[in-house]
Amino acid sequence: xxxxxxxxxxxxxxxxxxxxxxxxxxxxxxxxxxxxxxxxxxxxxxxxxxxxxxxxxxxxxxxxxxxxxxxxxxxxxxxxxxxxxxxxxxxxxxxxxxxxxxxxxxxxxxxxxxxxxxxxxxxxxxxxxxxxxxxxxxxxxxxxxxxxxxxxxxxxxxxxxxxxxxxxxxxxxxxxxxxxxxxxxxxxxxxxxxxxxxxxxxxxxxxxxxxxxxxxxxxxxxxxxxxxxxxxxxxxxxxxxxxxxxxxxxxxxxxxxxxxxxxxxxxxxxxxxxxxxxxxxxxxxxxxxxxxxxxxxxxxxxxxxxxxxxxxxxxxxxxxxxxxxxxxxxxxxxxxxxxxxxxxxxxxxxxxxxxxxxxxxxxxxxxxxxxxxxxxxxxxxxxxxxxxxxxxxxxxxxxxxxxxxxxxxxxxxxxxxxxxxxxxxxxxxxxxxxxxxxxxxxxxxxxxxxxxxxxxxxxxxxxxxxxxxxxxxxxxxxxxxxxxxxxxxxxxxxxxxxxxxxxxxxxxxxxxxxxxxxxxxxxxxxxxxxxxxxxxxxxxxxxxxxxxxxxxxxxxxxxxxxxxxxxxxxxxxxxxxxxxxxxxxxxxxxxxxxxxxxxxxxxxxxxxxxxxxxxxxxxxxxxxxxxxxxxxxxxxxxxxxxxxxxxxxxxxxxxxxxxxxxxxxxxxxxxxxxxxxxxxxxxxxxxxxxxxxxxxxxxxxx
Amino acid sequence: xxxxxxxxxxxxxxxxxxxxxxxxxxxxxxxxxxxxxxxxxxxxxxxxxxxxxxxxxxxxxxxxxxxxxxxxxxxxxxxxxxxxxxxxxxxxxxxxxxxxxxxxxxxxxxxxxxxxxxxxxxxxxxxxxxxxxxxxxx
Numbered sequence: 001x002x003x004x005x006x007x008x009x010x011x012x013x014x015x016x017x018x019x020x021x022x023x024x025x026x027x028x029x030x031x032x033x034x035x036x037x038x039x040x041x042x043x044x045x046x047x048x049x050x051x052x053x054x055x056x057x058x059x060x061x062x063x064x065x066x067x068x069x070x071x072x073x074x075x076x077x078x079x080x081x082x083x084x085x086x087x088x089x090x091x092x093x094x095x096x097x098x099x100x101x102x103x104x105x106x107x108x109x110x111x112x113x114x115x116x117x118x119x120x121x122x123x124x125x126x127x128x129x130x131x132x133x134x135x136x137x138x139x140x141x142x143x144x145x146x147x148x149x150x151x152x153x154x155x156x157x158x159x160x161x162x163x164x165x166x167x168x169x170x171x172x173x174x175x176x177x178x179x180x181x182x183x184x185x186x187x188x189x190x191x192x193x194x195x196x197x198x199x200x201x202x203x204x205x206x207x208x209x210x211x212x213x214x215x216x217x218x219x220x221x222x223x224x225x226x227x228x229x230x231x232x233x234x235x236x237x238x239x240x241x242x243x244x245x246x247x248x249x250x251x252x253x254x255x256x257x258x259x260x261x262x263x264x265x266x267x268x269x270x271x272x273x274x275x276x277x278x279x280x281x282x283x284x285x286x287x288x289x290x291x292x293x294x295x296x297x298x299x300x301x302x303x304x305x306x307x308x309x310x311x312x313x314x315x316x317x318x319x320x321x322x323x324x325x326x327x328x329x330x331x332x333x334x335x336x337x338x339x340x341x342x343x344x345x346x347x348x349x350x351x352x353x354x355x356x357x358x359x360x361x362x363x364x365x366x367x368x369x370x371x372x373x374x375x376x377x378x379x380x381x382x383x384x385x386x387x388x389x390x391x392x393x394x395x396x397x398x399x400x401x402x403x404x405x406x407x408x409x410x411x412x413x414x415x416x417x418x419x420x421x422x423x424x425x426x427x428x429x430x431x432x433x434x435x436x437x438x439x440x441x442x443x444x445x446x447x448x449x450x451x452x453x454x455x456x457x458x459x460x461x462x463x464x465x466x467x468x469x470x471x472x473x474x475x476x477x478x479x480x481x482x483x484x485x486x487x488x489x490x491x492x493x494x495x496x497x498x499x500x501x502x503x504x505x506x507x508x509x510x511x512x513x514x515x516x517x518x519x520x521x522x523x524x525x526x527x528x529x530x531x532x533x534x535x536x537x538x539x540x541x542x543x544x545x546x547x548x549x550x551x552x553x554x555x556x557x558x559x560x561x562x563x564x565x566x567x568x569x570x571x572x573x574x575x576x577x578x579x580x581x582x583x584x585x586x587x588x589x590x591x592x593x594x595x596x597x598x599x600x601x602x603x604x605x606x607x608x609x610x611x612x613x614x615x616x617x618x619x620x621x622x623x624x625x626x627x628x629x630x631x632x633x634x635x636x637x638x639x640x641x642x643x644x645x646x647x648x649x650x651x652x653x654x655x656x657x658x659x660x661x662x663x664x665x666x667x668x669x670x671x672x673x674x675x676x677x678x679x680x681x682x683x684x685x686x687x688x689x690x691x692x693x694x695x696x697x698x699x700x701x702x
Numbered sequence: 703x704x705x706x707x708x709x710x711x712x713x714x715x716x717x718x719x720x721x722x723x724x725x726x727x728x729x730x731x732x733x734x735x736x737x738x739x740x741x742x743x744x745x746x747x748x749x750x751x752x753x754x755x756x757x758x759x760x761x762x763x764x765x766x767x768x769x770x771x772x773x774x775x776x777x778x779x780x781x782x783x784x785x786x787x788x789x790x791x792x793x794x795x796x797x798x799x800x801x802x803x804x805x806x807x808x809x810x811x812x813x814x815x816x817x818x819x820x821x822x823x824x825x826x827x828x829x830x831x832x833x834x835x836x837x838x839x840x
Contacts, residue, residue, distance in 0.1 A: 076746040115748050115769035225739040256751075258738055263750040266769075279770070288772070289759050296762040386774065390763040393776050403776060427743075502779035504744060507765060507772045 016057065016065040018099055019178065020090055022123055023107035024116050025073030026508050028135040030054075031165040032107055033070040036174070040520055041070060042418075044380035045508045048073070048407055048425040051083040053090060053098065061179040069101065072424075075115075077122045078220055078230070082432070083424040085233055091126060092217065094234045103129040103182055105174070110140035110162070111509075113147070113277055117269045121189045124156065125216035129182035132160045133174055138167070139509065144280035151276045157186050166514065187215075189268040195254045196222070196261050199246035203239060222246060223258055288510050295387045298394075305391060308384075309477065312375040313470035316448070320368030321466075324452075327367070328623065331360040350545055353610035358541025359533045361606030361624055362599045365449040366529060372445055373525050374518060376414055381513035385410060386505055393503045399485045400492030402426065403503035405435045409484060412442035413477070414525075417664045424668075430496035434488050436668055437678050440656045441484035443477045445525075446598040450652045451476060453602055456625035458645040472649075480653050483685070537603050540593055544607045562586075562608065581651070581690045582644040582698075584633065594657045601652070643697040647690045655686035720757065721764060721780035729755045729785040731768075736782055747773065749783060 021029045025047030034041055037056030042049055054070040071090055072083035079085040086095075093100035106123050108116035113134075123130055134140075134149070153160040159177045163170025192200070196219075203218045217234065221243055224230040231237045250257040295301050335352045342348040379385055388410065393403030405426055412419025416439055423435040443451075455469050492498070547567035553560065562568050570592075571585025578588045586608045594601040602624070609627040622630070631639040656662070656679050666675040717732035731753045734741040748769035749755075756767040764780035766773055775783070 075743065078742070078746070080743050109771075112769065112771040115771045118746060118748075118769075223742075225737075225742055256733075258742060259733075259745055259750055262742075262745040263752065266748065266750055266753060289765070292763075292765055292774075293759055293761060298762055301762065390774055390776070394762070397776070397778070501740065502782070503763075503774075503776035504747065504779055505774050506747075507774045509772075 016067040018067045018101045019103045020069045020101035027107045027109040029107045045383045046385040051424045080427045107133045110134045124185040127184045130158045130185040134162045137162045146278040189265045193260045296390045301391045313473045317469045318466045323367035327364045354545030357606040357610035358603035359538045377518035383508045383510045399489035402501045412439045416440040416661045430498045434491045438484040438488045441480045443480045449602045454645045582694045643702045647694045656682040717784040719781045720783040728788040732784040
């Protein structure tokens with residue numbers, strides 16, 4: 001770990017220079033990070049996208065390697081949530097895995113100059129060499145505001161670089177500034193209420209040696225409403241007794257000392273910008289006001305939200321069906337070609353039934369998944385997400401969660417893992433725990449292939465009306481959200497009682513979505529989906545094929561071979577447990593393989609039903625849904641009735657079938673207990689719902 | 703933005719919740735009610751004593767411009783932020799300034815929203831009156 005500024009040694013040439021990117025949420029830190037390093041970290045137009053520190057490398061103008069650390073956004077160095085703690089720890093050198101940065105780039109949204117300078121002032125207090133990157137200068141100029149950049153730089157005592165990271169403007173200047181020797185920063189806000197100043201001096205005596213960041217650290221911990229947590233985080237627990245004593249003294253002498261301290265600092269910041277920054281006097285009503293009014297309206301807002309969701313699912317089915325059929329056709333042709341080229345035997349069966357029947361049946365859903373991500377990207381980029389949070393705030397507060405918890409739930413619609421990680425933005429640990437426990441109810445993209453397959457089976461293997469298909473998927477998504485809200489209410493009223501924090505959220509400007517950003521994210525998603533299909537799903541398909549192909553039985557048809565195989569034996573063992581849900585042993589095997597990842601259900605069905613003839617007994621290539629519909633119970637009844645299709649859909653809506661999610665929950669909660677609890681309660685709930693629906697359906701003759 | 707003049711808070715006109723301010727009004731923040739934990743972040747985001755604030759809209763969320771940033775607040779939080787009228791601005795009578803639908807961005811909403819606003823304000827006034835009466839009796 002490096003020493004404090006002033007005593008700090010200059011970075012040796014052999015070691016990369018470490019630079020931290022700090023700034024308010026949604027100020028464009030990750031965009032600058034991507035632009036400098038060439039990496040593709042997720043960026044979006046709402047606060048709280050980056051929740052972990054990310055590291056990338058670039059070279060300055062002297063060819064020196066620099067390590068860039070992208071940190072979660074924060075409004076202050078006093079952390080109020082776990083993601084902000086990371087930023088605080090890195091800047092104070094309290095993280096064992098990250099050295100104290102050699103320099104800091106403070107990214108500020110130029111349109112929010114005054115508010116952003118509060119954090120800049122705290123960073124400057126640390127005495128680290130600092131550069132201020134004034135991002136979003138295009139929006140600033142559009143607004144008609146004026147800023148004397150040189151004067152601001154002189155007053156801050158550090159380089160100020162105007163830039164527009166999304167268009168890569170100002171990046172050369174930023175690299176140039178980083179290539180120069182930057183002197184350690186100096187404090188710009190030194191005034192404090194007198195009583196606070198005295199308390200600080202007394203606490204500072206507890207430090208063993210002179211350190212530049214001493215005052216900043218003391219001021220930060222002294223102001224903290226929970227000094228214990230912060231002192232532990234920054235490894236200054238020895239200060240706690242004197243901190244508590246001084247806090248009590250201040251409460252007695254100056255009851256609103258915290259507010260006064262912040263107000264003094266902000267007054268100094270306003271004084272600093274006076275004469276440098278000229279805000280446009282025109283306060284015209286903007287289109288954003290008008291849009292906000294409609295999208296957060298208690299009636300029209302919901303209608304717009306449901307309309308957007310409906311359009312998204314309609315597009316998934318209408319626009320995705322053609323490419324899906326085309327890819328399916330390619331796999332059918334490839335399978336036919338292999339059957340022609342290779343002689344009958346295990347290798348041919350492995351390739352056609354195992355690999356193509358398994359992984360191929362999952363890959364066909366790629367276009368539909370990409371369309372889903374395209375729409376999610378549009379929502380994230382446009383600025384709608386923050387408004388949706390306000391729309392949901394009322395519902396969320398009814399169940400006891402803060403409105404902000406809707407962001408993790410929304411993020412979980414892409415994948416539960418980023419959703420669970422983004423619960424770090426919640427300040428109350430109880431809210432965070434409840435959000436983590438219910439986030440997997442939000443239907444992730446891995447469920448989509450199962451939904452599409454089962455809906456196709458529901459409509460008898462024919463193409464149903466697009467609107468009806470989209471409507472069913474939308475109902476499934478809403479059911480997932482309803483379950484999440486229901487269980488959140490239950491947990492908040494039993495295990496994790498607390499009052500929800502009132503919602504305050506910075507509203508990002510509405511922006512025309514950047515198609516390049518969305519395309520990059522879709523490409524990244526497609527890559528990870530194909531990697532998963534090409535590795536884990538192929539591996540599981542091959543194992544499953546082996547389980548269905550052995551032990552060999554001569555002279556028996558395929559269904560007898562399947563029933564006698566290892567897979568068949570396992571399936572028949574679990575059948576009594578799933579029979580009450582209307583599931584046969586093959587569905588049971590699908591559910592077991594889906595525990596690894598939900599898409600495996602489709603690949604398993606693909607392997608188990610590969611080479612199946614259609615309902616008329618003709619051995620021509622059939623789609624997977626047609627193969628499912630041809631399956632019969634021993635008494636001749638069809639297995640995949642509409643009721644069974646609905647039951648399977650409900651099981652997938654409510655159950656937790658993803659090992660990666662279980663591992664992520666263990667990491668975030670720090671305990672396997674909660675991870676297994678979540679797995680257990682979701683699986684039991686899914687079972688209970690399916691049992692009720694199936695038995696009730698049977699009772700009324702469905 | 704000009705630095706507000708230093709004057710004791712006692713002589714500042716009466717404070718009222720942000721939720722009751724008119725849309726478009728320029729205001730000063732008087733105080734934020736609540737525990738230090740809850741208020742601290744709000745203060746750091748610019749909601750501190752004497753900071754200037756412009757209320758942009760209200761409805762399901764209250765949008766205001768503070769320190770140059772558009773910040774959305776839930777209805778419950780807007781009740782907890784007490785503001786005073788900035789010098790030069792006059793507050794409409796009755797403390798609960800009605801939103802002028804013809805001249806404010808609230809007017810860009812719908813008739814339904816207008817009725818809802820009226821209902822909320824009446825409800826708020828009634829509960830305050832009941833509270834006042836109870837205090838008087840005590």
